[in-house]
Amino acid sequence: MINLLPNVIHMKDQFITATWETIYMTFLSAIIAGVIGLALGVLLVVSQKHGILEDSIIYSFTDKTVNVLRSIPFIILLAVIAPLTNYIVGTTIGTTAALVPLIFGIFPFYARQVQNALLEIDPGVVEAAQSMGSSPIGIIFSVYLREGLPDIIRASTFTVISLVSLTTVAGAIGAGGLGDVAISIGYARFEGDVTVVAMLIILVLIFAIQIIGDRLAKHFEQF
Amino acid sequence: MADSIIQLKDISVIFKDEQKELTAVKDVNLEIEKGDIYGVIGYSGAGKSTLVRVINLLQKPTKGTVQVNQQQLLDLDESKLRQARKKIGMIFQHFNLMKSRTVLNNVEYPLLRESISKSDRQDKARKLLELVGLAEFENAYPDQLSGGQKQRVAIARALANDPEVLISDEATSALDPKTTMSILKLLKHLNQQLGVTIVLITHEMQAIKTICHNVAVMEKGQIIERGPVASVFTEPQQPLTKDFVDTSTNVKEALARIGNDPQISKLDENQRLITLSFVGQSSKQSLISELARKLNVDANILFANVDQIDGISVGTMIAILTGTPDTLKQAVSLLTENGVKITEVKSSALKEDVAND
Numbered sequence: 340m341i342n343l344l345p346n347v348i349h350m351k352d353q354f355i356t357a358t359w360e361t362i363y364m365t366f367l368s369a370i371i372a373g374v375i376g377l378a379l380g381v382l383l384v385v386s387q388k389h390g391i392l393e394d395s396i397i398y399s400f401t402d403k404t405v406n407v408l409r410s411i412p413f414i415i416l417l418a419v420i421a422p423l424t425n426y427i428v429g430t431t432i433g434t435t436a437a438l439v440p441l442i443f444g445i446f447p448f449y450a451r452q453v454q455n456a457l458l459e460i461d462p463g464v465v466e467a468a469q470s471m472g473s474s475p476i477g478i479i480f481s482v483y484l485r486e487g488l489p490d491i492i493r494a495s496t497f498t499v500i501s502l503v504s505l506t507t508v509a510g511a512i513g514a515g516g517l518g519d520v521a522i523s524i525g526y527a528r529f530e531g532d533v534t535v536v537a538m539l540i541i542l543v544l545i546f547a548i549q550i551i552g553d554r555l556a557k558h559f560e561q562f
Numbered sequence: 563m564a565d566s567i568i569q570l571k572d573i574s575v576i577f578k579d580e581q582k583e584l585t586a587v588k589d590v591n592l593e594i595e596k597g598d599i600y601g602v603i604g605y606s607g608a609g610k611s612t613l614v615r616v617i618n619l620l621q622k623p624t625k626g627t628v629q630v631n632q633q634q635l636l637d638l639d640e641s642k643l644r645q646a647r648k649k650i651g652m653i654f655q656h657f658n659l660m661k662s663r664t665v666l667n668n669v670e671y672p673l674l675r676e677s678i679s680k681s682d683r684q685d686k687a688r689k690l691l692e693l694v695g696l697a698e699f700e701n702a703y704p705d706q707l708s709g710g711q712k713q714r715v716a717i718a719r720a721l722a723n724d725p726e727v728l729i730s731d732e733a734t735s736a737l738d739p740k741t742t743m744s745i746l747k748l749l750k751h752l753n754q755q756l757g758v759t760i761v762l763i764t765h766e767m768q769a770i771k772t773i774c775h776n777v778a779v780m781e782k783g784q785i786i787e788r789g790p791v792a793s794v795f796t797e798p799q800q801p802l803t804k805d806f807v808d809t810s811t812n813v814k815e816a817l818a819r820i821g822n823d824p825q826i827s828k829l830d831e832n833q834r835l836i837t838l839s840f841v842g843q844s845s846k847q848s849l850i851s852e853l854a855r856k857l858n859v860d861a862n863i864l865f866a867n868v869d870q871i872d873g874i875s876v877g878t879m880i881a882i883l884t885g886t887p888d889t890l891k892q893a894v895s896l897l898t899e900n901g902v903k904i905t906e907v908k909s910s911a912l913k914e915d916v917a918n919d
Binding site for chain 2: 461463464466467468469470471472473474477481482485486488489559
C-alpha cells in the first residue's frame, strides 16, 4: 500500500475534505443554475415563433445572451467574472467564490438542453391544451414540464456531469476540491498517485450521478 | 339566424412571411345551426383546418368576426376566451394525448383547474370513458392503445367541459376504414345523445355521407359549394364537388372500366349507354322492370350503387338500354318523369376520359 500510494496514504483527511468541497460546489451551483437554466429554457420555447407566448424581442434577447455566455471558454470566464465574484462573495478564493463562475458557466448550457428537451414535445399536444382553455402557466407546468420530464432529467444528468468537470477547472485557480488536489499537489509536486486517486474519486462521483439520473428518468417514463 | 351556434363573417386568414403573403382563407361566411353535424370537405391545403381553427381562435383571423354561443370571441380578453374555449371541444388527426398521463388523467386534464373535487372530477372522467366505450382502460397509458382507442380517449377528453360544439379536425384520417366508421358512429351517437353540434373536417366524402346533415366544399380558401348533404351529393354543381362525389360512389372508376372494355364501348345503333341517378322515393320503384314490361326496352346493368345519405337513399346506375329509337326516347322520359336523372355517356367521351386519366 505504501509502495503503491506513497503520498495518498498521508492525505486521507485532505481527500475527504476535497471530495466534500467538490460535491458542495457541484450541487449548490447545479441547483441555482438549474433554476435559472430551466426558466430560460422554458422562456425560449414559449417566446419562440408560434410559441404560446410568442415574443420576438424576448426570444432574440434570451437566445443571443445564452449563445454569447456559452461561447466563453470556462477558464477565461473564471478570470473575467472575478470582479463580480469579489463583489458578490467578497473574495475570489475558495469554494463559495467558485459558485459564481460555475453558475454562469453552466446555466446557458442547461438552458439550451432544456430548450431542446421541450422542443421534442409534440406541438399538437400543446395545441390541444390551448383548445381546452388551459392558461399559459397551466401549459408550462402541466404540459411542457410534465411531458418533457424524462428528457429534462436526462439533460440534467448530463449537465451535472459537465459541472463536476468545471469544478476541477475552478479548483486549479484556487477553488479547492478534487481538481485542486490533483493539480496543485499531484501534478505540481510530481506525486502521481495523488492525481490518479483524485481522478478515480471523480469517476465514482460521475458514475453515481449517471446511475441516479438514469433511474429517475426511467421512473418518470413508465409509459 | 337566432339558433345558429357558430357564425363566421367575412373571415380571411393571411399568413405573412418576410417575402410573401399566403391567403389561407378568403372572405368566408359560415353559419352552423345548433345540433347540426356540419361537414367541411376539401383537399389538403384548401384552408379547411385553418378555417375551423378560427372557430376557437387557435387561429386569429386577419379579417372578419367570429360568434360562437352568442359571444363575439374577438371581443373577449384572454381569460374570457379561455372560458369560451372550454365550451368548444376539439379532436385531432394525431389524437394529441399526453403520453405521461394515464387514460383517466388525460380525460380529467381539462377539469384540473376547475373548482370541483378530485373524486367528482374522476367520476366524471370515468363516465365519459364509459360513454366512449373505454371504461376498462382507465389506467392504461396512451402508447398502449390502438389508434381508434386513442381517438376515443381524445373524444372523452374533449367532452369533459360539456362543450356546445365539438370540432373534429381530420379525426378519422389516420384510421383504417373500419375504425373510421366506428368513430363516426360514436360522433353521431354523441350528437344525438348530448345535442353537441359537430363540425367535421375531412377529405373523405365517405365520412360526410355517413354522418353529416350539411356540407361545405372548400377550395383555395373559399367555400365553393354548400348545402344539405343529400342535395350536394346528388346534384353537385362544381367540378371539385363532382370529383368528391364520383370518388365516393366509385362511378368514375366504373366508367373507366367500361371504357376499357371494347365490347361495351362499341354500341349498336339501338343501344344507349346511360347513367341513372335517383334519390329517395324513386329508388324504391321498380322502374327497370317497368321499362321491360311496358316499353320492351331491356336494361343491361353494368354498375349499381345505393347509398344512405342523411337517411335518404341515393343511387347511381350505369346501364345499356336496348330498344328501338322510339321506345328508347319513351324510356328516357318515363325515367325522368319518375325523378331519375339521366346522363347519356357517349362512347367517344368515355375514351377521352380514359385517355385523360
